[in-house]
Amino acid sequence: MAKSRYVYTCNQCGYESSKWNGKCPSCGAWNSFEEEEAVKTASSGKASQSSHDLSDNILELEDIGIDSDVRYDTGISELNRVLGGGLVKGSLVLLGGEPGIGKSTILLQICQFLGEEHSILYVSGEESARQIKLRAQRLNVDTENLYILTSTDAESIAETIASSSPDIAIIDSIQTMCIDRISSSPGSITQVRECTNLFMHTAKNQEIPLIIVGHVNKDGAIAGPKVMEHIVDAVLYFEGERHQSYRILRAVKNRFGSTNEIGVFEMRDKGLEEVENPSQMLLAGRPHNVSGTCVACVMEGTRPILAEVQALAAKTSYSAPRRMATGFDFNRLNIIIAVLEKRIGIFLGSLDVYLNIVGGFKVDEPAGDLPVAMTLYSAVMDKNIDEQLIAFGEIGLGGEIRSVSHIAQRLHEAERMGFTTCVIPKQSLSAIDRGSYGLDIVPVSNLKQAFNLIK
Ligand code: TYD
Ligand code: MG
Numbered sequence: 001m002a003k004s005r006y007v008y009t010c011n012q013c014g015y016e017s018s019k020w021n022g023k024c025p026s027c028g029a030w031n032s033f034e035e036e037e038a039v040k041t042a043s044s045g046k047a048s049q050s051s052h053d054l055s056d057n058i059l060e061l062e063d064i065g066i067d068s069d070v071r072y073d074t075g076i077s078e079l080n081r082v083l084g085g086g087l088v089k090g091s092l093v094l095l096g097g098e099p100g101i102g103k104s105t106i107l108l109q110i111c112q113f114l115g116e117e118h119s120i121l122y123v124s125g126e127e128s129a130r131q132i133k134l135r136a137q138r139l140n141v142d143t144e145n146l147y148i149l150t151s152t153d154a155e156s157i158a159e160t161i162a163s164s165s166p167d168i169a170i171i172d173s174i175q176t177m178c179i180d181r182i183s184s185s186p187g188s189i190t191q192v193r194e195c196t197n198l199f200m201h202t203a204k205n206q207e208i209p210l211i212i213v214g215h216v217n218k219d220g221a222i223a224g225p226k227v228m229e230h231i232v233d234a235v236l237y238f239e240g241e242r243h244q245s246y247r248i249l250r251a252v253k254n255r256f257g258s259t260n261e262i263g264v265f266e267m268r269d270k271g272l273e274e275v276e277n278p279s280q281m282l283l284a285g286r287p288h289n290v291s292g293t294c295v296a297c298v299m300e301g302t303r304p305i306l307a308e309v310q311a312l313a314a315k316t317s318y319s320a321p322r323r324m325a326t327g328f329d330f331n332r333l334n335i336i337i338a339v340l341e342k343r344i345g346i347f348l349g350s351l352d353v354y355l356n357i358v359g360g361f362k363v364d365e366p367a368g369d370l371p372v373a374m375t376l377y378s379a380v381m382d383k384n385i386d387e388q389l390i391a392f393g394e395i396g397l398g399g400e401i402r403s404v405s406h407i408a409q410r411l412h413e414a415e416r417m418g419f420t421t422c423v424i425p426k427q428s429l430s431a432i433d434r435g436s437y438g439l440d441i442v443p444v445s446n447l448k449q450a451f452n453l454i455k
Contacts, residue, residue, distance in 0.1 A: 075113025084257015115143025
């Protein structure tokens with residue numbers, strides 16, 4: 001039987017099927033199948049006639065030489081850190097994030113520094129050359145080594161990169177790129193995948209770093225960048241709320257470094273600026289002499305970051321009290337409230353509870369449990385927590401405080417930021433040398449002991 005010329009592809013996850021489905025069997029999305037012309041890929045089918053023995057190409061690990069100078073410094077140390085030390089020659093990097101988060105901005109900014117020694121080709125399918133020039137002016141980017149090309153034709157772009165051989169190429173964005181011989185529209189799964197493959201070859205053949213911008217929607221669901229993740233060498237995601245000025249750059253995948261690192265930036269009127277001391281930024285403007293505030297310490301990769309937790313408990317005017325959590329898991333908040341009610345005996349049934357992590361930061365680590373519980377207790381009892389106190393620890397359902405990782409780093413950060421008291425899980429005491437810190441370490445094994453510290 002002749003093979004159908006059409007395939008149906010899920011625009012959420014890239015699943016392919018020979019017939020249309022209302023619901024994707026792979027990811028469960030509804031009405032996500034789109035008809036596309038089947039692309040004949042070179043890899044399809046069995047070994048073709050042109051296959052040959054490659055044993056001559058096999059190398060011994062010892063014999064493989066590597067250049068010492070394979071990384072380009074981007075001039076932005078937060079970005080270098082996330083990249084694992086700089087842009088690697090011949091690598092394909094995906095920079096993802098919601099529209100308007102600052103992807104084009106940071107890429108234009110790195111051109112200024114990279115342009116001192118390298119030539120850069122910035123290909124934009126979204127903005128006109130004039131728009132880019134205006135933005136560059138605003139960002140004080142005036143390097144002579146930056147070349148702008150506005151096009152959406154992926155094959156021509158790949159050819160242009162090969163012929164003009166820049167040292168670095170930037171593609172903004174993959175959703176606007178299109179290969180003519182593929183019938184589907186730009187931004188569809190097939191186009192995104194094939195364009196990425198094409199640029200992957202360009203990066204490898206030309207041995208240049210190639211950065212691709214990919215837009216992601218609010219829940220990260222747009223398939224484009226997700227199908228790209230497998231292909232590219234490194235995936236960096238820009239996170240942050242658009243109405244908050246700070247942005248976090250996170251590595252989700254990195255073939256040339258750790259994925260634990262984050263970079264923190266602030267969006268100013270002159271572009272993105274590095275935030276070298278995120279704790280200080282997040283703690284700025286803390287209120288004095290009020291109840292319902294405590295400082296938490298969260299590990300972001302290898303970096304500890306201090307953030308303020310605030311809670312408000314007010315008498316409810318509804319039949320069921322309201323619970324709200326910003327920057328903290330809602331279900332986790334409910335668990336902590338249940339533990340407070342059952343193990344400590346304070347009842348919040350007639351109180352609305354609002355929990356907020358200041359600055360739009362997210363506390364998504366178990367270590368955030370203890371400061372949240374202490375803040376709730378402080379808010380409900382209207383007792384102030386010492387402003388110089390910081391706490392971390394996981395709360396068990398029995399009301400016990402359980403140990404968390406990276407105690408030493410957290411203590412160092414607390415000490416550096418001038419805190420004098422640190423409440424830690426008792427179990428974690430064995431992991432540290434208590435005398436080597438310039439702060440008062442208070443080990444607690446259950447919630448009662450922690451609450452006794454709130455006078
Ligand atoms: P942009 O880099 O265009 O986002 P993306 O490429 O990820 O879609 O960022 C645009 C946003 O950044 C826009 O809302 C305006 C803001 N912005 C500043 O606040 N300051 C600046 O200097 C620049 C260039 C942009
Ligand atoms: Mg952009």
